[in-house]
Amino acid sequence: MVNSRVPPTLRLRLLILLFVISAGCSRTSELTSESLQSAEKKWEATGPSYYRMVVETKGDRIEPSKYEVTVRNKEVIKFLLNGQVVESTRGQDYSVEGLFHVLDQELDLKKKPEVLGAPPGFSTYPMASFDSQTGRLLRFQRSVGGARNSIEIDVKEFEVLGK
Secondary structure, three states: OOOOOOOHHHHHHHHHHHHHHHHHHHOOEEOOHHHHHHHHHHHHHHOOOEEEEEEEEEEOOEEEEEEEEEEEOOEEEEEEEOOEEOOOHHHHHHOHHHHHHHHHHHHHHHOOHHHHOOOOOOOEEEEEEEOOOOOOEEEEEEEEOOEEEEEEEEEEEEEEEEO
């Protein structure tokens, strides 16, 4: 009888290879504190003060959702969750600055992969892409080695409403 278990080191290598391939297809690269700081600086220098954005999220442990936010002077003035108006400060997390904060938290989690369910020896793999002109987030995805705890954040629409 043949043992069908894949050795852990081979499994880890295969997981990393699959992640690299999927990241290459989605045009994201590894999220680092440097890439995040660069994006934030671009946004601060060139980002509009009045914009509308549609963000979709999905993951292994969250329900797929669609958020629409309108932001003026860094404040969310309209927030829709799956088409329904939400009267809450929760919308702040979905402004560009809010998404930068989420990415900063993801970098902190990368240092503690066990918090996201990674077994010993496994890591998290945060990947992101940013707009080359403004620095705003285009796409974020995180996978966790050895665990089902992925998340994806896609900015599907972005519209400047005024400077």
